[in-house]
Amino acid sequence: MDDIRATPFSAGLQRLRAEALQDGEKVIWQGQPDGVARMMMWRFLWWIGCPWLLLTVAAVRADWIDQAAHPLAMLGVAMVAAPLVMLLQDLQTLYLITDRRALILRTAWGRRTVSQTPFEAMDAVFEILDIGAGAGHLNFASRRSPRSPDTDYTGRYGFRCVRDAPRLRDILEAARAGKSRRPPQEKAAVLTGAAERTA
Template sequence: MDELRTTIFSSIFSRALQRLLTEAVQPGERVLWRGQPDGVARMMMWRFLWWIGLPWLLVTAIAISRGWVGQSTVPLLMVGIMMVAAPFVMWLHDLQTLFAITNRRALIVRTAWGKPTVSATHFEDMDGTFEIADIGRGAGHLNFASGRSTRSPDTDYTGRYGFRCVRNPAGVGDILERARRRTA
């Protein structure tokens, strides 16, 4: 799985991400830490879709070969293909995301699908204590703000916002907490 982390895609996306991060950093602001989501951990979190999608495609292929389905062939195939492809699409989305901690704020920089975005959370807008949710494989979610819109890809269903699927979330949380204490 480590081969997936070091692909040609990561080098292509990293240049655009670095350029966007450089543009987002304000004068006098220093980047203390940067990292990307662990796309492989997210893929493994959603691997149950493969367990559903592959048998779905197999049953659909059998149904097509025996003539059981007529005009519904394309929708049935598309559902199976989407289930199998979804974890890979999430991995590509994670390759286009960069997390950064500066001496003033936490940044989430994204160039996903040609739409560059920068989301910043200043230290004073963060919760008093951070929440870490372990997802396995050494990765987890580091939630540092709450009450956010659930429409953001970096917010869970309760409105907790932060770095999703980050490697070593406890270590990253320590870096963020030290930066926040120095600023206060």
């Protein structure tokens, strides 16, 4: 099982992880997005943003623009900062595969969120999208809202920018298959425990 990288956000992720896990739930794998790979995916914003800022500064000094200077400068700053903001968000994200579900935990920007996908709600076949440099997206659900940071524009949902995505697919498939092979008496015990917690 992969470890959480030691960052100022690690303790908060560990606390959220402890709160999110259900009684008796076993963590099979945990890891974080490859923030550097995601940042490199969006580095083209630097190629646009840096010249944009230089041209804006030159235009201001030459008195070519007046009232438009502020919004143009802010747009340039946003393009330059966007990849770094994504890196910070990835440092505050934790992916989990348990014996019951897949979890995405976040403590980014002061908001603690837990997104879960039970095995039963996953697609029959998991999809891997390679993004280069040994990283990729592991999609295990579809028809999700594209407003989620873990969903692409087509509604495919899963772990974004992870290292060795084929290995994670195998782990997730094995975890789901293991649950489907669980003995009937063990399934009944799990269902009974869930009903008791709900009552």
